[in-house]
Amino acid sequence: MNSAILLVSDIHYTDNKTKSQFWKGDENDYYQKWENFLLELQKNQKIKFKYLVVTGDIADTARKMEYEDFEEILKGLCNRLEIGIENILLVPGNHDIDRAKLTTYCDDNRISGNDAPNLYDIKLGNFKEFYKKILDNKNLEVSNALLDYIYIDEIDTYIVGLNSLAKEGHLDEHHVGYIDIKKLNGELDKFMVGKKASVFVATHHSFAVTGNRELATLKNADVVKKNLGLKEINTFIYGHHHTSESHLDIVGDGGELYRYIEIGSLGKILTNENGDAFTNRFSVAICKDNELDLHDYAYTAGDWLEVNDRKYLHKLQVRQTKQKTEPVSQVEELPKVDDDNEQKVIAKYSKEIVVNENNRFLIEHLKKDNNYKDGHFHWKDGRKTLGWINIPAFLGNIDILNRIKECIMGMHKMNFPNIQVAIGYGMEGNIIGSSLLDYWIENKVSYHLYPSVHKKDEHINREKSLWNEFNEFEKILLICDIMPTTTYLKEIIASDKALQKCSEFFVLALFYNKNLLDGDEQNGAEFPISIKRFALAEIDVPVCKLDKDECMICREGLKKIYEL
Amino acid sequence: MLYSILKDENRYYLNMHAECALHTYLNGFIEDERIKNTSRQKQGIYCRKINADIFEHIYSYPYENKSICIDFKKIEEITENNLVAFVTFIKKQFCAKGKNVYLLNVQKNILEKMNWGDKFQILEETDCIVSGRIGRGKATPQYDQLICEAEEAFREEFGRVVSECTDELNNTNEQHTSVPVYLSKYIDIKKMAESNAGFFRLCIYYLALQMMDKNIIKQECNQNKDISLFFHTMNGGYIAAQLAQLFNVDMVYLDHLGPLGSVHRKHFEKSIADDKNYIIVSDVICLGGEVGRARTIIEYCGGRVGGETCVVDIKTVQNREVDNRASLYTVSKTNNKIDYKIKTDLCAGCEMEGKCNE
Numbered sequence: 001m002n003s004a005i006l007l008v009s010d011i012h013y014t015d016n017k018t019k020s021q022f023w024k025g026d027e028n029d030y031y032q033k034w035e036n037f038l039l040e041l042q043k044n045q046k047i048k049f050k051y052l053v054v055t056g057d058i059a060d061t062a063r064k065m066e067y068e069d070f071e072e073i074l075k076g077l078c079n080r081l082e083i084g085i086e087n088i089l090l091v092p093g094n095h096d097i098d099r100a101k102l103t104t105y106c107d108d109n110r111i112s113g114n115d116a117p118n119l120y121d122i123k124l125g126n127f128k129e130f131y132k133k134i135l136d137n138k139n140l141e142v143s144n145a146l147l148d149y150i151y152i153d154e155i156d157t158y159i160v161g162l163n164s165l166a167k168e169g170h171l172d173e174h175h176v177g178y179i180d181i182k183k184l185n186g187e188l189d190k191f192m193v194g195k196k197a198s199v200f201v202a203t204h205h206s207f208a209v210t211g212n213r214e215l216a217t218l219k220n221a222d223v224v225k226k227n228l229g230l231k232e233i234n235t236f237i238y239g240h241h242h243t244s245e246s247h248l249d250i251v252g253d254g255g256e257l258y259r260y261i262e263i264g265s266l267g268k269i270l271t272n273e274n275g276d277a278f279t280n281r282f283s284v285a286i287c288k289d290n291e292l293d294l295h296d297y298a299y300t301a302g303d304w305l306e307v308n309d310r311k312y313l314h315k316l317q318v319r320q321t322k323q324k325t326e327p328v329s330q331v332e333e334l335p336k337v338d339d340d341n342e343q344k345v346i347a348k349y350s351k352e353i354v355v356n357e358n359n360r361f362l363i364e365h366l367k368k369d370n371n372y373k374d375g376h377f378h379w380k381d382g383r384k385t386l387g388w389i390n391i392p393a394f395l396g397n398i399d400i401l402n403r404i405k406e407c408i409m410g411m412h413k414m415n416f417p418n419i420q421v422a423i424g425y426g427m428e429g430n431i432i433g434s435s436l437l438d439y440w441i442e443n444k445v446s447y448h449l450y451p452s453v454h455k456k457d458e459h460i461n462r463e464k465s466l467w468n469e470f471n472e473f474e475k476i477l478l479i480c481d482i483m484p485t486t487t488y489l490k491e492i493i494a495s496d497k498a499l500q501k502c503s504e505f506f507v508l509a510l511f512y513n514k515n516l517l518d519g520d521e522q523n524g525a526e527f528p529i530s531i532k533r534f535a536l537a538e539i540d541v542p543v544c545k546l547d548k549d550e551c552m553i554c555r556e557g558l559k560k561i562y563e564l
Numbered sequence: 565m566l567y568s569i570l571k572d573e574n575r576y577y578l579n580m581h582a583e584c585a586l587h588t589y590l591n592g593f594i595e596d597e598r599i600k601n602t603s604r605q606k607q608g609i610y611c612r613k614i615n616a617d618i619f620e621h622i623y624s625y626p627y628e629n630k631s632i633c634i635d636f637k638k639i640e641e642i643t644e645n646n647l648v649a650f651v652t653f654i655k656k657q658f659c660a661k662g663k664n665v666y667l668l669n670v671q672k673n674i675l676e677k678m679n680w681g682d683k684f685q686i687l688e689e690t691d692c693i694v695s696g697r698i699g700r701g702k703a704t705p706q707y708d709q710l711i712c713e714a715e716e717a718f719r720e721e722f723g724r725v726v727s728e729c730t731d732e733l734n735n736t737n738e739q740h741t742s743v744p745v746y747l748s749k750y751i752d753i754k755k756m757a758e759s760n761a762g763f764f765r766l767c768i769y770y771l772a773l774q775m776m777d778k779n780i781i782k783q784e785c786n787q788n789k790d791i792s793l794f795f796h797t798m799n800g801g802y803i804a805a806q807l808a809q810l811f812n813v814d815m816v817y818l819d820h821l822g823p824l825g826s827v828h829r830k831h832f833e834k835s836i837a838d839d840k841n842y843i844i845v846s847d848v849i850c851l852g853g854e855v856g857r858a859r860t861i862i863e864y865c866g867g868r869v870g871g872e873t874c875v876v877d878i879k880t881v882q883n884r885e886v887d888n889r890a891s892l893y894t895v896s897k898t899n900n901k902i903d904y905k906i907k908t909d910l911c912a913g914c915e916m917e918g919k920c921n922e
Binding site: 392393395396397398401402424427430431434435437438440441442446447448449451459462463 | 565586587588731750752754755757758761762765792798799801802804805806808809812813814815816817819835
């Protein structure tokens with residue numbers, strides 16, 4: 001039986017029934033259903049909830065009464081799930097600030113609004129009291145940047161709770177998430193002395209922008225991430241957005257990898273401007289051999305169900321430091337692209353291939369009849385695999401194509417939101433890209449179709465050209481079926497000036513065969529432009545290790561993919 | 565973005581069903597598989613409901629000072645909140661500026677909720693559908709005239725785009741190897757799709773409607789289970805991928821039938837099922853050679869060809885109408901605004917180096 005961490009956020013406990021789903025007492029269907037679901041989950045998934053992390057907004061207005069009511073609920077839950085107090089981490093959110101008390105205190109004592117954020121014991125007084133009651137009289141120093149931590153034994157990792165309320169006061173202009181970086185560095189250094197375990201951080205405010213809610217992100221997120229990065233901390237758990245869009249992000253020239261685990265709102269009754277209800281959510285992280293399996297659950301049509309479609313990070317390696325991708329390197333010579341004398345530029349090639357974790361449907365479909373063939377196949381360009389995927393069976397199936405479409409929409413928002421051009425490469429890439437045309441139009445992305453460079457003789461120049469206004473665009477997404485090798489990618493880029501001139505180049509493939517790409521990675525540094533690669537699913541198809549001339553099947557032309 | 569909005573000198577034309585059908589990507593809030601599957605059957609060409617997003621697009625369009633004609637054909641459901649906001653917008657944007665508003669093919673139950681009262685002057689009425697005008701002015705175009713003018717606005721725009729994307733072909737190097745003739749013009753469907761993506765989607769919508777009119781595709785979504793779209797070119801794939809979204813049907817493709825004239829993959833045979841109908845999707849049907857080969861292959865593999873569809877159909881010979889072919893634009897002896905010509909070495913003026921000289 002695996003241990004699991006119950007990840008909860010934004011409960012917004014209040015006595016106002018129009019604002020919170022949570023209600024004290026057994027008559028409350030919502031709470032009871034949730035608790036029952038957790039107990040069933042333990043049974044069905046063969047897991048044991050051993051840890052609880054709550055990333056803020058426990059109460060809605062931070063009144064004492066709200067905490068008193070919720071204390072009873074939380075204690076009951078921890079008793080039933082048998083979660084020990086040493087394994088509970090509670091982090092305050094902006095709704096845990098008692099703004100009424102803070103206003104009165106400032107008024108009574110003629111304290112300027114600008115000084116109010118420093119009155120930690122006043123603004124978080126009720127939260128502090130609640131903390132004490134839940135955690136057996138444990139004192140929380142609410143003015144600290146590092147509030148508390150728990151140790152996850154199974155994966156040798158600390159989850160450290162950070163205070164993101166350093167600048168929160170009672171005035172509107174103080175409604176901002178901020179971590180006191182000076183305090184944090186000092187406290188973290190002290191905390192990490194003699195510790196070799198991994199460290200994840202948990203806060204209320206987010207480290208990454210979700211949707212267009214830029215203001216809801218930590219104001220100094222970049223500085224904090226940079227400082228934490230120096231301490232090899234790159235995993236951030238947070239709430240606040242009320243959604244759960246966990247994802248990976250590779251940023252900067254050095255290709256730093258950040259992992260964001262976003263926890264949805266468990267209790268808030270949520271509606272958008274159109275009156276549509278959002279679903280309430282919580283997450284579970286199951287501890288497995290040195291990794292965490294992440295699962296999202298949403299309250300849909302009166303039941304708790306596992307959801308995958310808005311979640312992009314499902315598995316997390318624990319021993320993973322920020323420098324997973326290779327740094328920038330200089331190149332001596334560019335690949336020869338055409339007769340023009342292009343200037344030499346610095347290559348920015350990320351070896352990391354980000355794989356969409358919501359890919360079970362692809363793997364399931366791969367297992368079906370005729371969708372995967374064993375054998376010894378060589379492609380026209382010499383690539384060789386001991387197996388072959390029947391891609392038409394994926395792209396021709398409208399249900400599969402729709403799911404691929406959804407995954408790409410999610411990846412676009414998370415990983416390459418600023419692209420100006422999407423290119424459907426080859427017959428297959430074009431099917432995927434064209435099926436998203438309405439989405440590209442809506443997001444002001446110009447869509448182009450581009451035939452495979454290996455079929456250049458089959459097309460006239462007009463069919464091969466990228467439309468002339470293309471030169472104005474800088475960030476390009478190339479969509480294809482199988483992730484091209486670096487050699488092949490160079491050929492593609494060399495085939496058109498428009499591709500060479502872009503500043504950022506993203507490649508998105510349906511499948512990525514890691515064996516096919518092993519061994520040619522050293523060529524990556526020679527790319528003339530910044531390349532980032534993404535795939536919907538990773539496959540492990542063995543490749544023929546022999547050279548073209550040594551392999552009898554290849555040499556004699558016995559089995560080639562294009563003339564099966 | 566509004567896909568269907570067109571204008572002439574008198575007014576704007578807006579097709580509500582086209583807007584609903586063409587905004588096909590799934591709503592992020594739908595997370596339950598069961599709900600999603602049901603909703604898919606009501607999407608694309610089969611949608612009957614206008615949601616809030618479509619109205620947002622309508623409200624944010626930069627209108628000039630013109631009247632508007634809005635067609636509600638096939639629309640069966642609009643929520644009351646959206647209707648109230650829509651009527652307020654119409655009053656403010658058009659009525660208050662003295663412009664006429666024509667509402668065509670509105671279901672009576674929807675019109676009642678709009679609550680126009682006697683401001684709505686009826687132009688045409690059946691048992692449950694009504695068309696009419698809100699506004700002043702003596703000269704009122706009739707229902708048939710409005711429909712004709714809306715169609716003409718589309719035809720004119722499409723003709724303009726075809727002309728813009730049709731280039732002279734003087735050099736044999738530019739001639740496509742897929743047809744063993746010299747063409748005077750190259751109708752660049754790729755350019756059409758890339759430079760006018762939104763309008764080209766509207767073209768595909770009208771092509772889809774024509775396929776339904778010709779019974780190539782069925783009127784009900786669940787009757788299309790035995791239908792797949794077949795294509796063998798990049799442009800065909802571009803069109804088919806969007807038709808597949810509109811109809812919620814599967815696709816089969818062959819890479820590549822045309823220029824090489826050979827079938828690369830035998831596995832394709834297994835993709836063709838005996839009990840299925842295949843609709844061949846092309847960009848331009850010129851002499852019909854590629855479509856003919858596709859038809860032969862499908863039938864050889866045991867499938868049935870349920871129809872053909874293309875954006876431009878070149879009618880080269882009289883009295884050779886193909887059954888079940890839907891096309892958006894026909895070039896024929898009587899309709900040849902782009903001056904399309906087909907020549908061979910046997911024609912006068914084409915003997916030298918394959919140039920197609922007049």
